[in-house]
Amino acid sequence: MLGWFASDFFAQSPLLAFPLVGLTIFITVFGVITLRTIHMGKGHAGKARIQHLASLPLNDSNEEIQHD
Amino acid sequence: METERITYNDRISRWFIGASVTWGIVGMLVGVIVALQLAFWQSNLPPYLSFGRLRPLHTNAVIFAFVGNMLFAGVYYSTQRLLKARLASDKLSWIHFWGWQSIIVSAAITLPLGITQSKEYAELEWPIDIAIALVWVVFAVNFFWTLARRREKQLYVAIWFYIATLIAIAVLHIVNALAIPVGPLQSYSVFGGVQDALVQWWYGHNAVAFFLTTPILGIMYYFLPKAADRPVFSYRLSIIHFWALVFLYIWAGPHHLLYTALPDWAQTLGMVFSVMLWAPSWGGMINGLFTLRGAWDRLRTDPVLKFFAAAITFYGMATFEGPLLSIKSVSGLAHYTDWIIGHVHAGALGWNGFMAAGMFYWMVPRLFGTKLHSQKSANTHFYLATFGILLYVVSMWVAGVTQGLMWRAQTEDGGLMYPNFLETVLALKPMYWTRLVGGTLYFVGFVMMAWNLYKTARSGAPVDEEVEVPAATLQDAASSQPHTPWHKLVFGAPVVLTLVVGGMLSTLAFVNEMASTFIVVMAFGVALLGSIALQLTRKSDRPTWHALLEGRALVFTVLTVGAVLIGGVAEIVPMVVTGSRDLKVTKNKPYSPLELQGRDVYVAEGCYTCHSQMIRPFVWETARYGKVSSADDSIFDHPFQWGSKRTGPDLAREGGLRSDLWHYRHLVDPREVSAGSIMPDYAHLERHTFKFSGIEAKVRVMRSLGVPYSVKQVQQAPRDAEAQAILIATGLKKEANVEVPADSKMVAVIAYLQRLGRLPTPQSDPGATNENTVKEVN
Structure with missing residues (x-):
């Protein structure tokens, strides 16, 4: 099935491989960078810094209005 | 640590919220009216309140008045708190507020008067464009000044998105608005034809990106954690979200011009980057939705979280649909149809409108030190608006796919199955009525919110929050810290x-x-x-x-400028460079002075809102409209008139297809010659006149832009225009005893329509000696 799909797809033009290669490269690089970023600042100082930054909106005011 | 007590300037946010809600009602009401005009043509009230003039008013009002004021409210409120600093200048804040409202009022006056540049979402004329640039600079100075006086060293992700917004909108607006004035309220774009198309859609797409998306994402990253009472799901993911989004977005503009005369390399870049955009956009959506982890139960009762969660979902849906529509084969079906209108409104009503509602319901009780007047009303607003959006979007999907399929449907012998364009229009009428119902529901919900917020404000009193912050600003502390x-x-x-x-x-x-x-x-x-x-x-x-x-705010800003500019420079510079070369080898001829005048009438009436001038390389398009459009066809068009929607047929090769009398009758009463047409009538063009003497300045400006008029042609422009106008008026008189003043806008627009897609005839070019035949532009 996949073989038939591939041969039918590329029968139109072998150049159709280029967008697929491009998409694969993009997804790979994007994935690697995402993983790297997710893992950055894993040390104690890094964790504390990230927690501080992520909490900035929560620590910026005095009052809290309660909804009914 | 030594601290001091400061008071935030929350008054400015209250005023911006008031302005946003007020203009939101106006903009959405105009939206309902234009939806009615498409379903029921009799509701057009020409000349000032017809579809072509009101549609730009609707788009400008909702984008710049409703969302603009909303984002200023959110940016000012959150920036002060995230930086732990009061706004740097109250005076600049008020100049910003009143300057922006003056611009909106100017737009509300000029657009119905037909004073427009015809560039979508950038229709306002040059004096207003200058005002926009100045007010934006005031906003930027106030923001960056506050940034310099901050007490919190690290910039939260919301601030990054605000920086990108400030930089990108300034660049986009200034480049796209470059124009040479013809008079106090008219100008011609310095870019022409394909260059203008690229610059316009680079702007148009990135107005969506950097006015309707990045600042709202900043608002999401600030207000969503507050409303959910938990930090953002992944701060690290927001880094990817930010940099990938600001870098990729700016390249995607050409996806609005797929299969047009834009060079293939630019189309491919636009398509590829649009597909890539899907990844960071969904990264942001996931980050937003996962921030609600552990708080989902509160969605049942809390209208703020309901609106935020639905807004982020619509953001995800719209940012999936956008890349899908950018794929060339999908664009071939969807472009120029109502599918695009549905897509736009999924983003505008679902993402922007719901984020605004959530933010207002959260902010107003706090800004007035009270509780929300009616939770029940807010919940009803949510359900009404959600149902309204679904009706709107689904009806436009159905209409768009129907339109696209009917345009391309062929009979067994290869002919068009629906050769009469009106057949494809009439098939959509039920969907236009459904859209009207959906839009009205959304509008009613919005009015309910306005009432609820008003009652909330009335039940409390204005509160400007006071907080304890470190006494020293970063500038004071900088000398004592190690510096990279x-x-x-x-x-x-x-x-x-x-x-x-x-x-x-x-x-x-x-x-x-x-x-x-x-x-x-x-x-x-x-x-x-x-x-x-x-x-x-x-x-x-x-x-x-x-x-x-x-x-490091300054370094951060410099790198953001780099990320934002790369895409624009890479796409626009090559096009502008090749533009001057194309002018030297063109086989096209400039418009005659009267045709140029007629073109201005076409622009003023907003004809481009319903008619394209771009025949794509599809069999069903060439069979219906004629030869495929080339870049050369519109090389002298400042601004271009390719359009983005076909409520009516393409007009790229309209010239010479029908008689002057047919055009006259069609403009006076479209239904007389096209039974069932939903086009407004333009009988007023017969009564409205222009001065032949005024044309000389227009031709002169065109010459300064590189359009090859000779000095003699510039000087003779009024006489040539009058001669051509008399020929047309005399022809109408002879053919059907119709008395039309030669200096009427009707005569001018007929001259323009008869020129589209062909070289000048001897009648339109009094100086020419060619044979009296119609020639197609090569």
Whole structure:
């Protein structure tokens, strides 16, 4: 099935491989960078810094209005 | 640590919210009216309140008045709190507020009067454009000044998005608005034809990106954690979200011009970057939705979270649909149809409208020190608006796909199955009525919110929050802290790696396919190995490059400018450079002075809102409209008139297809010659006149833009225009005893329509000596 799909797809033009290669490269690089970023600042100082930054909106005011 | 007590300037946010809600009602009401005009043509009230003039008013009002004021309210409120500093200047804040409202009022007056540049979402004329630039600078000065006086060193992700907004909108607006004035309320774009199309959609798409998306994402990153009472799901993911989004978005504009006369390389760039955009957009959506983890139960009762959750869902849906529509084969079906209208409104009503509602319901009780007047009303608003959006979007999907399929439907012998364009219009009428119902429901919900917010404000009193903050600003503390030199950040390892990979990929424009493949593989390898090397060489006891960057506002801004500009420069500069070369080899001829005058009438009436002038390379398009449009066809069009929607047929090759009398009758009463047409009548063009003497200045400005008029043609323009006008008026009199003043706008617009897609006839070019035949433009 996949073989038939591939041969039918590329029968139109072998150049159709280029967008697929491009998409694969993009997804790979994007994935690697995402993983790297997710893992950055894993040390104690890094964790504390990230927690501080992520909490900035929560620590910026005095009052809290309660909804009914 | 020594502290001091400061009071935030919350008054400015209250005023911006009031303005946003007020203009939101106006903009959405006009939206309901234009929806009615498409379903029921009799509701057009020409000349000032017909569809062509009201549609730009609707788009400008909702984008710049409703969302604009909303984002200013949110930016000012959150920026002060995230930076722990009061706004730098109250005076600048008020100049910003009143300047922006004056611009909106100017738009509300000029657009119904037909004073427009016809560039979508950038219709306002040059004096207003200058005012927009000045007010934006005031906003930027106030923001960056506050940034310089902050007490919180690290910039939260919301601030990054605000910086990108400030920079990108300034660049987009200034470049796209470049024009030469003809008079106090008219100008011609310095770009023409295909260049103008590219610049306009670079602007148009990125107005969506940097006015309707990035600031609202900043607002999401601030207000959603507050409303959910938990930090953002992944701060690290927001770094990816930000940089990938601001870098990729700016390249995507050409997806509005697929299958047009825009060069293939630009179309492909637009399509590829649009598909890539899907990844960071969904990264942001996931980050938003996962921030609600553990708070989902509160959605049942809390209208703020309901609106936020639905808004982020609509953001995800719209940012999936956008890349889908950018794929060429999908665009072939969807472009010029109502599908695009549905897509736009999923974003505008679902993402922007719901984010605004959530933010207002959260902010107003706090800004007035009270509780929301009616939770029940807010919940009803949510359900009404959601149902309204669904009706709207689904009806437009059905209409768009129906339209696209009917346009391309062929009979067994290869002819068009629906050769009469009106058949495809009439088939959509039920969907237009359904859209009207959906839009009205949304509007009713919005009015309910306005009432609820008003009652909330009335039940409390204005509160400007006071907080304890560190006494010293960062400038005061800077001397006592270790400082990373700016060049180590600007030329840090991640930037150098990005530049190297980007440079390698840039060479693809100059090499053959084999070399391209090799370079792509090399670039991929460099990116991968570089990332691994960065990871391995990082010292865990030191802050990361990005952590250092987040504490340096100026360096952060410089890198953001770089990320935003690369795409625009890469696409626009080559087009502008080749533009002057194309002018030297064109086979086209400039418009006659009267045709130029008629073109201005076409622009003023907003004909481009319903008619395209771009025949795409499809059999069903050439069978219906004629030869495929080329870049040369519109080379003298300042601004271009390719359009983006076909409520009526394409007009690129309308010239010579029908008689002057047919056009006259059609404009006076479209239904007389096209039974069932939903076009408004333009009988007023017969009564409205122009001065032949005024045409000389128009031709002169066109000449200064590179349109090859001779000095003699400029000087003779009024006489040539009058001669051509008398010929047309006399012809109408002879043919059907119709008395039309030669200096009427009717005569001018007929001259323009008869010129579309063909070279001048001897009648339209009094100086010409060619044979009296119609020639198609090559």
